[in-house]
Amino acid sequence: MKFQESTGTHIFNTSFGKILALKENGIIKAKSIRYASSERFKKPIPVQPSAAEIIFSEKTPVCPQNISPLLEKMIGKTNLDDFEVEESVQYLSVYRPEKFSENEKIPVIVWIHGGSYEIGCGDLSTADPTDWVKEQNVIIVTVSYRLGIFGFLGGTQERPANLGLFDIIEALKWIKNYISDFGGDAENITLFGQSSGGDAIAHLMISEGVENLFKRVIIHSAPLGLRQNRQKMSAEFLKNTGHFNGETDTFEIIETYKKDPPSFIKYGLKAAMPFGTQYGLPPLCNENEVEGKWRENAGKIDVLIGMNDEETAFYLRTSEMMNTYLPKRLVDKAVRSTTEIIYGKPAKDFAENYAEAGGNVYLFRIHPRLTENYFMGAHAIDLPFIFGNESAWKNAGILNNIPWKYIDENGKKLRKIWTDFAQSGKISDHSERPDILDLRKI
Template sequence: MKSHQKGTHVFETRLGKIMALKENGVIRARSIRYARSERFQRPVPVESLSDLLFPDKTPVCPQILSPLVEKMIGATPVEKFEPDESTQYLSLTLPDLISESKPLPVVVWIHGGSHEIGCGDLPTADPNEWVKEQRIIVVTVSYRLGLFGFLGGNEKRPANLGLFDIIEALKWIKGNIADFGGDAENITLFGQSSGGDAIAHLMISEGVEGLFQRVIIQSAPLGLRHKRQRMSIEFLKKTEVLKDETDVYKMMDEYGEYVPSVIRYGLKAAMPFGTQYGFPPLCTEEESLGKWQENAKKYDVLIGLNNNETAFYLKTSEALNKYFGKGFGLKILDKAVEKTTDLIYGTPARQFAENLAKGGGNVYLFRIHSTLKDNHIGAPHCIDLPLIFGNESAWQSSEMLRNIPWESIHENGQKLRAIWAEFARTGRISDHSEKPEILTIRKIE
């Protein structure tokens, strides 16, 4: 029988004692610092811990809330978060009553947010339901974002610091997860949107050998990864005036003035922060495809997207709906969603999967659809989050789910969580496994 009473649990680890909360059938150890950093410096791993108590607030990289995310996903409980430039924290969620005889598979959640917003511990990505249903361990990782983690490009402001943070988190997990009942030889990285982009690039990063065995890449905007160098250089130069600012709130208020123009750099300027080729730990862009193919056999890969990704942006625009919300205009808008979804997500995911398969990799490609009538938005960006993580209360104010019964989300989500957990355990998805009606999936040969 699983315990559902509140209580505490103390883990004895090589780093020291780590206190966790036991509640509702899971054990959760929150906001464990895995590294520290100075501004624009690489992270330094934490070697020991004093006894860790629950922090009053969740540490989060300084950022500006997105009005679109607040509308479509839900309001962020800002009173529960504390800005911290050195945002190297992780949290663990595992089933109550851990079996000591068989280590559990580990899923590491790398959150999305255009490399600019978010953190590892949001209510909309609470893994409780997944952990209880599938008896896996989920580790959620926070890392530096925006100006602090995904710009850079010179000696004083290095590029890819957010990637280096995640690598330090993976080293911490590899070295310590056994103390929490996890299998250090069965670690799956799971990321959505820019989190998926980060994971794809971790597959070709230096210093990750043996840190993970599988990846699940959901809705990664790989179509925006190409030829970003000029844009990044311009953005870096313009934000030089902010690099020594001590007031992070002022930095956040002002950096938007320097964001590159979408007109000049095309769609990629919609995500001005990102991973940068040619700087550690990455190879050059020209070498990247060959590097992915070379590493294809090292990782089992599950990659895919939602059928109407860009409806999240286009069909929620009041300006666009005013002119294209019905009749022939709606047909134009639907075609725009189809084309931009394919350009940014669909074709790049297929090409990525096919490139890995050519290298001998074990690769699955999936797509999530909407089967509901009268759902004008379809299956947009982020629709996978409530499916995988559940947590109905966190999604009550979501405009994206306004006309979708939670029963449909729960029924399809439970099956999807089982499929994703099967992949995390074995690297395979059986033809006989029960799949949700919203999912199409195939192995790439």
């Protein structure tokens, strides 16, 4: 059976329930499906199948968070009217091509958003996968999970750690169980994440309870250089926010937790990302076991890992203080050195160690080669190339002086290569490479 491209609604009759979806722009979107629920500082409980019709909400659910002025300047303004703030934010959305044969099983890519484990959600217009789904005949599932204090700060019985990671694991279980009802191949699932989303995926690879939930991973711009020796910082931050409990008003938490953030002087670059995964607490192993766990999985999970060429330009070239008091050459040097410390060397080390253990791994760098743009290879500049959606990026400062034609032409080639990897775990040497991409098998 073939669906005609049109605008309207569609019902997915799944073993989870009847799910109402939207048909538009050549794809079918089943949005804001609740996969689990939770109470504050408690582990998620999976939602059970229901005979009731599942209807998408008008507003996008989002975990409580502070708006980032830097993101608003570099990416675009956030229209708060489009979102519904909710602590139990375990929702996912399924994007599938409208033109589709019933007996077809197509690869599945699961998007894990970034945002320093503190901001964002699965369904932002800047990461709308419509172009990718329509072009490449894939299913993309976007996942929202708890953030900040609600998801990535803990360490006591009352406030467990890694709750956001547990949320994502529940989402992956849901996808494994039900994605075939949407036409997806439950045996061919690839995780794709950027920034802290990529970091989360690297840690999902070694988490308890994820066996057979995914086959491949695509890791963009993961700040793996900030992952080590965080225990003291996390413990101090937890203590400073220890007065928050199950009864504390949500907005009081959001407005006040930043009064006692970790100190840069005391903890260095790690303080730039105060929330994160915590070793030695479920579902993660101890820190000294991490590399060994990754090596153990080398034969099981295909990896595509990489970064943008000048990641920290996003932060340093927008710093008024640095650009006022330092000459450009020193700012450029700081961008280069911090990019390599936080992103470059850790990604290269990960890839080489994984390959040495027998893993199938590719390493990439993305670098828009337009000198008129001050943020050529900055953090997040990969997102418009991989997702497209021109209207969502039209006011993004990060794309200053980059013509959309350049983004579109390179983006289509990049999406094709990434889809080939998701399909087979391989990237042909004969694939047409976008100008912005340096890629090699390790």
